[in-house]
Amino acid sequence: MSRHKAQPVRDGVGASSVTLPNHGPWATVLDYLVERFPSVSAADWRARFDGGVVLDDAGQAVDASVPFRGQARFYYYRDLKHEVPVPFDAPIVFQDEFLVVADKPHFLSVIPAGRYVQETLLVRLKRATGIDTLTPMHRIDRETAGLVVFVIQPETRGAYQSLFHDHRVRKQYEAIAPLSTASNSPNAEPLQFPLRYTAHLRESGNFMQMEVVAGVANSETEIELLEADSQRGLGHYRLSPITGKKHQLRAHMNALGLPILNDSIYPVHQPAAATIFRGHCSCSPRAFHLLTRSRRSRVILSRLNN
DSSP: OOOOOOOOOOOOOEEEEEEOEEEEEESSSSHHHHHHHHHHOOOHHHHHTTTTEETTSSSBBBBBOOOOOOOOEEEEOOOOOOOOOOOOOOOEEEEOSSSSEEEEEETTSSSSBBBSSSSSSEEEEEHOOOTTTTTTTTTTTTTOOOEEEOOHHHHHHHHHOOOOOOOSSSOOOEEEEEEEOOTTTTTTOOOSSEEEEEEEEESSTTTTOOOEESSSOEEEEEEEEEEEEETEEEEEEOOOOSSSSSHHHEEEHHTOOOOOOOOOOSSOOOOOOOOOETTTTEESSOOEEEESSHHHHHGOGOOOOO
């Protein structure tokens, strides 16, 4: 089995790859890429070819006239012309020869995707450390702040990632959400904490959302109430997922009548708004109050935005 040549990291960004189909109506690789990735214009693809950031399997730059050839593999580097800077630091809190641990702020994606390339935690760390082999051991949502662990050595990557897969790493989150009352509780009476919530989660018919339905439980979360602010009707919770389903914490809290403060997906999905940062304060959208850490100083009730 042939091995593809690893392409170098450029400005913190690894090369993306595409393998052409066996047959098709495309005369050139450019024609295929324009149809395959409609969000990137033909002019932008030509600029990438002209800039030498489209490579063949040998790592050589190719021009826009290279003919289509079935099963050929090409590499390219993503670049966004208009990427909104995220004006929050992501300090490294631990580093040795095996791991890097960073404190990710709200609104910073872990890996490049969609509208974010340079403004992602992985790319920032590669540029800051010069370690091109960094790979996240796990991920958290862009809106969530907290600690993210990266593996340095490719040969140890599988062993570390298996710790999460085998539930040998215990994760704790903290969140701000409504206090449980008779009016918002699914049982018509306030919930008693701590509690262990189990439910069957599945993809819903609503875009991006998961839902709790009848069936054998496939998800489990421990929930503790750390602090209550009865005047605001808000609680400071510790959430400890036992399983790792998509949107598990958000969906579980929503099912209990306690949607996490400023969640843009639950209970109602809200279209993404432009993110505007003024004076290092996010004004739109407002901070999603879910953190992957146990340090309470970042989420105390007295510092909530009103």
